[in-house]
Amino acid sequence: MSAVTRPTPLPAALEVRELLEGLLGRDVEAVVGTGAVDPHQHPGAVVGAYVDDNLKLRALVVFDLPLAAWAGAAIALVPAATAATCVEDAVITPALFENTAEILNVGASLFNHDGCPHLRLYETYAPRETLPGDIAKWVLAYVQRLDMELTVSGYGTGRASVLVI
Template identity: 40%
Template sequence: MLPDRKDIKDLFEGLLGRDVDITEGRPVDIGIPKPVIASYVDDAQRLRAVAVMSFGLAARSGAALALVPRGAAEAAEEDRLLPDNLFDNAYEICNVLAAPFGDAMGTHLRLSEAYAPSSPVPSHLLSVASQLAAREDVDLEITGYGKGTLSLVVSV
């Protein structure tokens, strides 16, 4: 019910136009700096999945998508403030993640919402993001930009 690692790798490489290494990761920390959290719903508007993108992955992939220098992502991490342009790019990556999620689950999913690190996140989404079952946690290393973590969680 979860996208396989090859699909995740292919999605990031296709969007970013860069090589991406994918390895086993740990669940994204929901503490500080806060991650980007995205929710996915089916056609009946039921919550089906959540993606949690570490602050570092959001900054790095957001920068890589727009060909912004790596220093912008590093500055965002240092300041613990994700600029709007990097969040907008991370949001778009979350939007595209709906397809492999839906394919793996055998249903049409769409991005319902993505929450910036500075935005409050509904408690039910935090609960799903923290569950231990039905999840895939991976580290992604984007060539020229560095590493971040992605957690994909199916709502059970």
């Protein structure tokens, strides 16, 4: 077994897009350089917290509510109209939240590379859920991050932020 020598690299936008395309079975367009997703602003965001084997926080993935609704619907072939209602009402259904949490769980693969700490999804926080202090302080921090807008074909557009801490 090799010793961990490198920090976890920030995934490229192409890797994020390809992961989503593979999971959703749909084309996903990506535009990088958009603003950071702030889960404290209405309508909120789904936050996935990733930890290493020592339970140290190493990465975050933040999907704004629209992206969470679109992706959560697309992965389960739920009609786009259902997700559109969630976006309009600024609330995500429990089923779509669970689907999004599963996407974030598989998203741990974005961070796992040879010679780097093994990361896993530790917790997923729903829109407007109070984030623990050790997570809240990082979501808008100036760290290695990728802020992007993603459009799920046949569904809609939302924003994502990927951070390595």
